[in-house]
Amino acid sequence: MQIDYKSFYLRPDTPEExxxxxxxxxxxxxxxxxxxxxxxxxxxxxxxxxxxxxxxxRLAFEASEFAK
Structure with missing residues (x-):
């Protein structure tokens, strides 16, 4: 069995700040x-x-995608 984790962007409408x-x-x-x-x-x-x-x-999401 292989687990394939999927990341997702939490609250994409949140402003950068x-x-x-x-x-x-x-x-x-x-x-x-x-x-x-x-x-x-x-x-x-x-x-x-x-x-x-x-x-x-956003940055946490991008980092998790990059780590894959």
């Missing part, structure tokens, strides 16, 4: 991540906080 996130109660920028991702970070000795923007993922 990203989008400023609207604060929601309990998930303001800079607050610690919760849930499984927060737990995994803590187990790995990392502190992960919520980002103030939703980034443009």
């Amino acid at each position: 990203g989008i400023i996130r609207k604060p929601k109660e309990g998930s303001e920028p800079g607050t610690l991540l919760t849930g499984r991702l927060g737990e995994a970070a803590t187990e790995a000795g990392l502190t992960m906080r919520r980002a103030p923007i939703t980034p443009n993922t």
Whole structure:
């Protein structure tokens, strides 16, 4: 069996500079991540906080395509 991973561009309409996130109660920028991702970070000795923007993922997409 061979697995063929497919990459895709997340939110292609996001401007290059990203989008400023609207604060929601309990998930303001800079607050610690919760849930499984927060737990995994803590187990790995990392502190992960919520980002103030939703980034443009074009460069990450291009890098993953180049790596193939």
